[in-house]
Amino acid sequence: RQPTTTSIVEVTPAPPGTGAGGLSALGTGPVADAAALRWALDTPGPTRSRTVTELATHGHLDHDVRLAVGQGLGPIDAIRHASLLPARVHGLDSMLGSIAPARLADLQVVSTLAGTAPPDVVVAGGRIAAEHGRPLFDNHDLAPAWAVGRIRLPANLHAGSFAGPGLSRAGRRDASVAVVSIDAPRELAGPPVAGGAGGGPLDAGGPEGGPLGATGPEPVTETARRHGVRTVRVQPTVHGGYAVADPTRDLHKVAVFERDGGGGPVDVGLIRGCGLSRGALGVSTAQAPGHVIVVGARDDDMLTAARAVEGMGGGFVVVDRGWVRAACPLPLLGLMSDAPWEAVLGELAAVDAAAADLGCRLPFPLRTLATLGRLLYTRP
Structure with missing residues (x-):
C-alpha cells in the first residue's frame, strides 16, 4: 500500500444549544x-x-x-x-x-x-x-401496505460494487480524491439536531478543496453550510490501484444507494471521522427522496449492511465480520417502526452501543449519519 492525496468533506455538527x-x-x-x-x-x-x-x-x-x-x-x-x-x-x-x-x-x-x-x-x-x-390506551392502528417494503437495492450488488470507479487511481494526474470527514463532538446532550458551524482541520500537506459541491455532485446549499460540510484534500491509502478504506488512518468507504432499486451505479467515496476500527454501519435516510447510506472498513461487511437494511425495509444496522451485531428496523418507508415504542427505544440503544464497540466515536452514530444523508458523499 502506498499513500496518495485525496479530498475530504468536513462535517462539524454543532453541539445542542447553538441558537434556536x-x-x-x-x-x-x-x-x-x-x-x-x-x-x-x-x-x-x-x-x-x-x-x-x-x-x-x-x-x-x-x-x-x-x-x-x-x-x-x-x-x-x-x-x-x-x-x-x-x-x-x-x-x-x-x-x-x-x-x-x-x-x-x-x-x-x-x-x-x-x-x-x-x-x-x-x-x-x-x-x-x-x-x-x-x-391508558392500546394502539391498534395497522401499517398501510403501501408503506412497507419500499427499499430495493440493485439486484446485482456485490462486494466489488464498493470499488467504485471514482476510487481508481489509474491514469490520474491528480493524486487527490474527495472524502467525507465528520468532526463531531464526542458527547452531545441529546440526539443530533439540524444545525452546525465550522469544519475540522485539514490534513497536513493537503489544500482545501472548497465547500461541498466543488468536487462533488451536490451544490453549495444552506443545508450544507448549516451542517458545516466542506471538501478538503488528504492522502488516501492505495491498494491494487484503488483508494481503499484504512481504519488505522480513520478512513472508511461510504456508499450511497437510491432506494427504488434503480440500476444506476453505486456512488462510492471515502469518509473520515467515524473512528470505526472494523465492520460497517448502514442507515436509511430521512431526506426525500431517501437513500441508503453504508459506511464501513470492509467491502464485504458493507454488502452485508446494505442487504440487511434492504431486508428490514429500512432502519439502522451494525455489522462486524459478516454478522449483524445490532439492528433497529424502520419498515414504514424506511423511517418509522410499527413496533412498541419501548422496543424501538431499546433497539436504538443497542445499535449505538454496537457502533461504539466497533470504535465509532460519533454521538448517536446511526442517527447522525441518517440526518446528514447524501451530504456524506462527494465525488472522489
Whole structure:
C-alpha cells in the first residue's frame, strides 16, 4: 500500500444549544435567549420532528414550554407560543389552539412547569389517554401496505460494487480524491439536531478543496453550510490501484444507494471521522427522496449492511465480520417502526452501543449519519 492525496468533506455538527437550533429537534440544552425560544415555538418546520428517544427522555411541546419559562419567558406567554400562535400561523385558530367553545383541543394537565416530570394527565379526543407518564390506551392502528417494503437495492450488488470507479487511481494526474470527514463532538446532550458551524482541520500537506459541491455532485446549499460540510484534500491509502478504506488512518468507504432499486451505479467515496476500527454501519435516510447510506472498513461487511437494511425495509444496522451485531428496523418507508415504542427505544440503544464497540466515536452514530444523508458523499 502506498499513500496518495485525496479530498475530504468536513462535517462539524454543532453541539445542542447553538441558537434556536438547540431547541429544534430536541428541546435540550441552553438556547440563545427567550426570543429564540419564542421563535422556535411559533415556527413549525422540519426541525420540529422528534425521535422516540427524545419523546421518552424529554417529552414534546411540554418540554419546550418548560425551557422557555426557564429562559425567562412568562408561563402564559410560553403556553400561548406553543398553542394559539402556531394555530394562527396556519390559519386554524378558529378551530385549534385554545380551550374555548367550538374549539378542538387535547390537554396536558401539569402541576408545575419546573423539572422534567411527565404531565399528570393527558386528555386526547375527549378521553384520558395517560396519567403520570403511563399510557391508558392500546394502539391498534395497522401499517398501510403501501408503506412497507419500499427499499430495493440493485439486484446485482456485490462486494466489488464498493470499488467504485471514482476510487481508481489509474491514469490520474491528480493524486487527490474527495472524502467525507465528520468532526463531531464526542458527547452531545441529546440526539443530533439540524444545525452546525465550522469544519475540522485539514490534513497536513493537503489544500482545501472548497465547500461541498466543488468536487462533488451536490451544490453549495444552506443545508450544507448549516451542517458545516466542506471538501478538503488528504492522502488516501492505495491498494491494487484503488483508494481503499484504512481504519488505522480513520478512513472508511461510504456508499450511497437510491432506494427504488434503480440500476444506476453505486456512488462510492471515502469518509473520515467515524473512528470505526472494523465492520460497517448502514442507515436509511430521512431526506426525500431517501437513500441508503453504508459506511464501513470492509467491502464485504458493507454488502452485508446494505442487504440487511434492504431486508428490514429500512432502519439502522451494525455489522462486524459478516454478522449483524445490532439492528433497529424502520419498515414504514424506511423511517418509522410499527413496533412498541419501548422496543424501538431499546433497539436504538443497542445499535449505538454496537457502533461504539466497533470504535465509532460519533454521538448517536446511526442517527447522525441518517440526518446528514447524501451530504456524506462527494465525488472522489
